[in-house]
Amino acid sequence: xxxxxxxxxxxxxxxxxxxxxxxxFTDSAIYNLQWFRQDPGKGLTSLLxxxxxxxxxxxxxxxxxxxxxxxxxxLYIAASQPGDSATYLCxxxxxxxxxxxxxxxxxxxxxP
Amino acid sequence: DGGIxxxxxxxxxxxxxxxxxxxxxxLNHDAMYWYRxxxxxxxxxxxxxxxxxxxxxxxxxxxxxVSREKKESFPLTVTxxxxxxxxFYLCASSWDRSYEQYFGPGTRLTVT
Numbered sequence: 001x002x003x004x005x006x007x008x009x010x011x012x013x014x015x016x017x018x019x020x021x022x023x024x025f026t027d028s029a030i031y032n033l034q035w036f037r038q039d040p041g042k043g044l045t046s047l048l049x050x051x052x053x054x055x056x057x058x059x060x061x062x063x064x065x066x067x068x069x070x071x072x073x074x075l076y077i078a079a080s081q082p083g084d085s086a087t088y089l090c091x092x093x094x095x096x097x098x099x100x101x102x103x104x105x106x107x108x109x110x111x112p
Numbered sequence: 113d114g115g116i117x118x119x120x121x122x123x124x125x126x127x128x129x130x131x132x133x134x135x136x137x138x139l140n141h142d143a144m145y146w147y148r149x150x151x152x153x154x155x156x157x158x159x160x161x162x163x164x165x166x167x168x169x170x171x172x173x174x175x176x177x178v179s180r181e182k183k184e185s186f187p188l189t190v191t192x193x194x195x196x197x198x199x200f201y202l203c204a205s206s207w208d209r210s211y212e213q214y215f216g217p218g219t220r221l222t223v224t
Contacts, residue, residue: 004154031209043118043202044155044215051210089154097162098143098209099170102154 006103019077023090031093116216135203144186145204
């Protein structure tokens with residue numbers, strides 16, 4: 001059974017520092033991996049989708065890498081801002097129905 | 113504006129009552145999903161549907177039911193058989209497994 005782990009569970013950094021968020025998964029047979037952001041009491045906002053054949057994906061200050069063989073993905077957020085404070089979730093697609101298996105998330109606080 | 117709407121935002125029910133949560137999308141997506149989120153846990157899949165009049169059980173389908181009579185609508189009924197119904201419920205949709213899943217704003221259900 002696929003298990004997705006995100007460490008650490010919480011992270012606090014000063015504004016301007018780069019953020020590094022980790023996601024690991026136990027079964028490398030994935031279709032893709034998606035990173036999301038969730039603000040308190042809100043739905044999820046999709047940040048990046050990496051297909052299993054890709055090594056990385058970039059959008060603005062965000063860059064996500066994928067190493068399928070080792071079961072790892074890393075989300076980098078450059079020059080963090082207080083507005084980046086949120087919970088970040090990663091999820092993998094493991095079947096033809098598109099079912100997502102989620103990690104528990106990393107709660108990020110960026111202090112001014 | 114294209115997107116996913118969920119209503120209501122907050123829902124309160126007495127134990128023993130069935131309740132239906134609404135999910136509508138105007139993205140013309142084929143696939144729709146229902147997830148449940150509990151504090152400190154990742155999202156867990158309840159039901160999903162790839163096409164009209166067809167749906168599949170997810171990891172925690174017991175005590176829930178769904179219908180998919182129209183492409184744009186995927187309502188979820190929380191029945192009295194669900195032992196711990198208090199949670200945050202999120203609906204999502206996508207083209208298929210190769211594409212991003214987009215999420216609605218969620219419905220917070222409280223059963224007392």
